[in-house]
Each structure stands twice: as structure tokens, then as C-alpha cells.
Amino acid sequence: MSHAPLLAAEDVEIAYDEAIFAVRRVSLLVHPGEVVALLGANGAGKSSLLRAVSNILHAQRGRVTHGRILYDGTSVAGSSTSRLVRRGLAQVLEGRHCFRHLSAEDNLLTGALGRGSSRLETRRDLEHVYALFPVIAEKRRVAAGLLSGGQQQMIAIGRALMARPRLLLLDEPSMGLAPIVVAEIFGRLARLNRDEGLAILIAEQNAAVALRHAHRGVVLENGIVAAAGTAEVLRSKDDIRAAYLGLGRANIQPVST
Amino acid sequence: MDWGFFAGTAIAGLLAGLMYALVAIGFVLIYKTSGVLNFAQGAMVLFAALTFVSLHEAGLAFWLAFLITLAAMIVLGILVEAFILRPLVNQPPITLFMATLGLSYVVEGTAQLMWGTQVHALDLGIKDTPLPIPDILVSRFDLFCASVASTLVVVLTLLFRYTRLGLAFRAAAEDQYAALNTGLRLPVIWAAVWAVAGFVALVTGLLWGARTGVQFSLSLVVLKSFPVLVLGGFDSIPGAIVGGLLIGLTETLAEVYIGPYVGGGIDEWIAYAVALVFLLIRPTGLFGQRSVERA
Known part of the structure; x- marks a missing residue:
């Protein structure tokens, strides 16, 4: 896409209590009208990154120790969460x-x-x-x-x-929900994206459902980007499916016991 | 049994209870919205009453003195937010409680430094004489206090239920992290709620001050409001009222009817005894919030 990105995380490093690093040198772009899935296991750093984007990290005693995050061209570090919300950056928190x-x-x-x-x-x-x-x-x-x-x-x-919002962040929207409810919610989000051009960044462990609706995906592992690409490519790459997405290898049948 | 005397005693107890409820409401406001048990509420009562009475004695009209004192309480609220609550955000409740304990000494000290330590009489122009009802003694002043307290409760309830500020108060009370994420400005909300609590402290200070004289012991009325809070629940304004009424009633009746058998002085401790029993059987109080959750 040729537009300037709506969200740009550049080389971001996040630490809690000045010691525990949750995210190391992660970069990420979200363009206007795009749905991006942020994938990875528990503790991969997805929530930390979203908190940093909304500038609510400090409420969890975390801090961006390196790099910068730009929303609509300006650094989020200088804006309060309430100012960011007013500028169209809203987040749906993990655990609702x-x-x-x-x-x-x-x-x-x-x-x-x-x-x-x-x-x-x-x-x-x-x-x-x-x-x-x-x-x-x-x-x-x-x-x-x-x-x-x-x-x-x-x-x-x-x-x-x-x-x-112009950019909606969602942290684990599928958590604890029945598959049919998850499908319904993702369907509505996809409709918002299609009809109103709302840009969406979704952090999800449920990679299958997230990649079904996303344009691109970024896979985090232990605080670094392990893979990135379009949703189709991520869905089709066997090593990524097996290692990060829990989808199993497409060409190998699971062993029945 | 002399029923006229009993009724008079009960009414006096209920009216005294409303005075306790006033102090308790100041606590509830701050506890509800920020989770801080504000030990300095009593000091704020003293500060407000002392400021008002000194301005009034200096020759200012009642309303002018009232407005200036109110402004001072709002400034106090803003200062507390900026210098205590904001630096201590996300600290455990006990830390914040200790901070308000310190604050109470600072506020008391400031009040006495500015206005001196002598006792001031405060006359609100309402005579402390009984109403002309045969057999039942009801003081006009007590009745006046009761109506002021009731009005205050109605106003606060409307504020919480039907205004945008009230909605922000309730949201922040419920989940600070979510409120922050939703874009609510917590510093503004906290300063506002401390200012409202300051207003309540001012009203409390005037009524209590008119009754007992404006002096240092005013700040000790907080101690009487703890049993009220235990009874009513720390986060419920109606609870503070009902708790206050029950404590007032219990104290007065116990003093009059049981007091003589044990040599009096029962009203000094009966409230705490009742609170202790309540803690054992119903720790959230009569109206305290239990969690709203699906089974």
C-alpha cells in the first residue's frame, strides 16, 4: 500500500520494572484500512506491544526502553491515553x-x-x-x-x-469464548473493516481465526518477530504453521492413537 | 414506659445519626471512586470549618465566606491529586492509606497555623430550641441539620446517577485501568471527587462546628464514622445514611436505657461494639457492593 502507515512501531523494546524484557526490537506497520494479526503464544509480547501503542503501559509498571511508536505520524510517547483516544486510537483490552x-x-x-x-x-x-x-x-x-x-x-x-476510532486495537478478543461466538465477533469486525475502512490490529493466540480475516500477520516469539507476511503466505507456510500457529503441517496427517 | 420520652430520645438519636452519616459520606465518595480510604476526611472537616469561621469572624458575609472556603477545598482537592494520588498511582491501598494519614496531619497543621488553635463559636442562626410538640423533645437545630444532610444526599445521588461526571465517577470506581484505556481523564476525575468530598467536609464542618464549637476535636469525628461505614458498607452512600441512623439510634437509646445500669458512658463505645459484631456476621456491611458476576 502506498499510503503513509497509520501505525508504525520501530525497533520497540519494552521492559517491566526496568528488568524483565517483554519485547525486544519489534517493528510493525498498520496501514489505513488494513487488518493486521499479531500472533504468538502466551508471553510472546503481544499485549505489551498493544499497551505501549495506547500508552497505558505505565499502569502495568512497564516502559518503552528503546525505539518509538508513531500513530498517524506522531509519537505516542508524548500523548496521554485520553488524547490518543480522542485522535481515534481505541483499544479493547485483554479480558474485556x-x-x-x-x-x-x-x-x-x-x-x-x-x-x-x-x-x-x-x-x-x-x-x-x-x-x-x-x-x-x-x-x-x-x-x-x-x-x-x-x-x-x-x-x-x-x-x-x-x-x-480510525485504528482499533483488540487484545485476545477470542479468549474464553465459544468458537461460534468468536466467528460472529470476527465477522462483525471484518464488516467494519470492509464497510467503513476501519484499520484493525488484533493480538490473538487463535491464529487460525485471526488469519482468516486479516490481510497480514506478524508472529512474535519471546519478544521478537519470528515471521511476518501476508495472511495467505503465513497460512500456507508449513514450518510457520507447525511452529507458531498450532495448525499442524498441512501435508502430514495427525497420527491417530 | 414513657412513650413520649422514648420517641423524643429515638428522634434525637436518628438526627445525631445523620450527623455521623455526613462524615461517612465524605469517606464513601473517595473510597468508591478511587479505592482510597481517606483518613484525612476529618482533617478536611476541621480545615473547612476553621477557614469558614475565621473568614466569617473577619467580617465576611456568610455566603462569601462559604464560597471562599469552598474554593479552598477545591484547590485542596487539586493539590492532593497532583502531589499525592498521581505519584502514588498503582500503589497498594495500604500505601495510599498511609499517605492520607500523613495528609491529615499536614491539613490539620496548616489549618491551625493559618487560623490558630483557639475554640471558635459558630452561629448559623438556627436556634437550638425544641419544637412546640407536646411531650416530645425535638430540637429545631437537629431538624435543620437533618434537612441539610438529606438535601446533600439527594444532590449527590442525582450527580452520580444522571450526570456525565457521575458516570465517569462510577466507571473510575469500578475499573481504573479500563477507565484509563477508555480515555477518561483520571486526574480530572480524582481532583473532582476530592473537591466534592471537600464540599461535603465543609457542610459537615459547619453543622458539627455549630453544635460543638469549631475546634481541634472536630477532626476526631472521623473515628465515629468508622462504625457507620462498617455497618453501611464502605462504598454505598445509602449505606452511610442507614448506618449513621442506626449508630445514632443505638448510641442514644443505649445511653438512656442501659447506661444507668452500667454507670453511663455507653455512647463512647457502643458503636464500636456493634461494628465489631457486624464485621463478624456481615463484613461487606448492609449495602456494601458484592461482586456482580455470573455463576
Whole structure:
């Protein structure tokens, strides 16, 4: 793509408590309108990288110790999270992090509050989210903590969408959800990308489902980039499938016992 | 049994209980939104009352003195956020509690340094005389305090339920990390909630100050609000009210009806005894938040 990248991580190194390195020299690009999958096992550094992008790393006692991250051409290090949200960079946290005692609708409204939307904008955005996730519209008065995992994930995504993002970060959206719910959620995200050109960066352990919807993928292992390429290439490369994606070798049948 | 006397005693107890509830509400506000058990709430009550009474004695009109004191409490809230809460973000609750313990000495010291240590009388213009109801003694002043306290509770409830600031308060109370990630400005929210708690401290200070005189012992009313919080739950404003009423009622009735058998002085400790029993049978209090989670 010829556009300037929306997100550019250059040589990023991340440490927690000044000692434990979670990410070493990782570079990554997300262009406008692109869906990029950030793959890797637990502890590979995916969440750390996303936290660094949203500049919430400090809340987990982490710090970018090298390199830089540019969102829309300017370094995120100098911007507070709330400023980044206002500039269209929203994240759906790992583990969903809904406000459990707040109703589904109040959860969505906090997203509008974070962006500083007017009342009119807020009403329009609410309708937009409800059209995307009709089940949340039905449950709008119910405390988020009482809803199912899938519905909570939809609320978390809806809350991020209330900020009218240009780049949406998602950290393990499939975690703990049934495959059919995961397929539904990824379907909606793909639709947002297709219809509205929303750029998406998804960190996922579930490589199969992530690569089905992504344009490109980046595989992290122990804090470094182990492989990168288009989704088709990553899906088809046997060594990558076996080593990082848990998909098994395409040409070898699993041994039955 | 003299029922008129009993009713009068019970009402006096309930009204005194509302005064405890006022202090407890200041605690609840800050605990709910930032998870900090603010030991300095009592010092803030003293600071507010002392500032107000000194300005008033210097010849300022009631409302002017009130507004200047309110402004001072808001500034205090902003300073606390900038110099205590922000540097200590993500520290364990006990660290923050110790910080507010230190803060209480700083605030008390500052108040006394600025305004001196002598006792001031505070007259709000409401006479402490009984209402003309036969057989039942109800003080006009107590009734006035009760209506102020009730109004304050209604206003705070509306603020939390129906305003954008209230929604931000509730979200931050629930999950700071998520609130930060959603783009809410936690420093602004914390400064705002400390300012609101400062306002509550000011109202509390005026009512308590008018009752007992404005003096150092005002800052000790916090100790009376702990049993109230244990009863009502640390994170519930209605809980603070009900807890306050129960404690006030228990104290007064116990002092009048049981006191004579044990030589009096029961109201000094009965609240703590009740709180202790409550801790054993219902540690979240009557209205404390239990987790909302699917089974």
C-alpha cells in the first residue's frame, strides 16, 4: 500500500520494572484500512506491544526502553491515553474489562465520554453499535457483569467504537469464548473493516481465526518477530504453521492413537 | 414506659445519626471512586470549618465566606491529586492509606497555623430550641441539620446517577485501568471527587462546628464514622445514611436505657461494639457492593 502507515512501531523494546524484557526490537506497520494479526503464544509480547501503542503501559509498571511508536505520524510517547483516544486510537483490552456494575448502555456511554462526544454524536454512535450488536440493544439496561462472555466482549468492542476510532486495537478478543461466538465477533469486525475502512490490529493466540480475516500477520516469539507476511503466505507456510500457529503441517496427517 | 420520652430520645438519636452519616459520606465518595480510604476526611472537616469561621469572624458575609472556603477545598482537592494520588498511582491501598494519614496531619497543621488553635463559636442562626410538640423533645437545630444532610444526599445521588461526571465517577470506581484505556481523564476525575468530598467536609464542618464549637476535636469525628461505614458498607452512600441512623439510634437509646445500669458512658463505645459484631456476621456491611458476576 502506498499510503503513509497509520501505525508504525520501530525497533520497540519494552521492559517491566526496568528488568524483565517483554519485547525486544519489534517493528510493525498498520496501514489505513488494513487488518493486521499479531500472533504468538502466551508471553510472546503481544499485549505489551498493544499497551505501549495506547500508552497505558505505565499502569502495568512497564516502559518503552528503546525505539518509538508513531500513530498517524506522531509519537505516542508524548500523548496521554485520553488524547490518543480522542485522535481515534481505541483499544479493547485483554479480558474485556467491562464496568461490571454499570449497565450495558452506561458502558457504551463511557466510550463517548472518553472521546468527549456531543449528545447528538453519542446518540448516533449508540445506534450504530446497537445495529452492529443487536443483542446488546436488548440487554442495554442489564449490568454488564451479568452478561455472557461473548456479550461482554461485544460491549467492550462497542465501548471502543463509541470513540469513533480510525485504528482499533483488540487484545485476545477470542479468549474464553465459544468458537461460534468468536466467528460472529470476527465477522462483525471484518464488516467494519470492509464497510467503513476501519484499520484493525488484533493480538490473538487463535491464529487460525485471526488469519482468516486479516490481510497480514506478524508472529512474535519471546519478544521478537519470528515471521511476518501476508495472511495467505503465513497460512500456507508449513514450518510457520507447525511452529507458531498450532495448525499442524498441512501435508502430514495427525497420527491417530 | 414513657412513650413520649422514648420517641423524643429515638428522634434525637436518628438526627445525631445523620450527623455521623455526613462524615461517612465524605469517606464513601473517595473510597468508591478511587479505592482510597481517606483518613484525612476529618482533617478536611476541621480545615473547612476553621477557614469558614475565621473568614466569617473577619467580617465576611456568610455566603462569601462559604464560597471562599469552598474554593479552598477545591484547590485542596487539586493539590492532593497532583502531589499525592498521581505519584502514588498503582500503589497498594495500604500505601495510599498511609499517605492520607500523613495528609491529615499536614491539613490539620496548616489549618491551625493559618487560623490558630483557639475554640471558635459558630452561629448559623438556627436556634437550638425544641419544637412546640407536646411531650416530645425535638430540637429545631437537629431538624435543620437533618434537612441539610438529606438535601446533600439527594444532590449527590442525582450527580452520580444522571450526570456525565457521575458516570465517569462510577466507571473510575469500578475499573481504573479500563477507565484509563477508555480515555477518561483520571486526574480530572480524582481532583473532582476530592473537591466534592471537600464540599461535603465543609457542610459537615459547619453543622458539627455549630453544635460543638469549631475546634481541634472536630477532626476526631472521623473515628465515629468508622462504625457507620462498617455497618453501611464502605462504598454505598445509602449505606452511610442507614448506618449513621442506626449508630445514632443505638448510641442514644443505649445511653438512656442501659447506661444507668452500667454507670453511663455507653455512647463512647457502643458503636464500636456493634461494628465489631457486624464485621463478624456481615463484613461487606448492609449495602456494601458484592461482586456482580455470573455463576
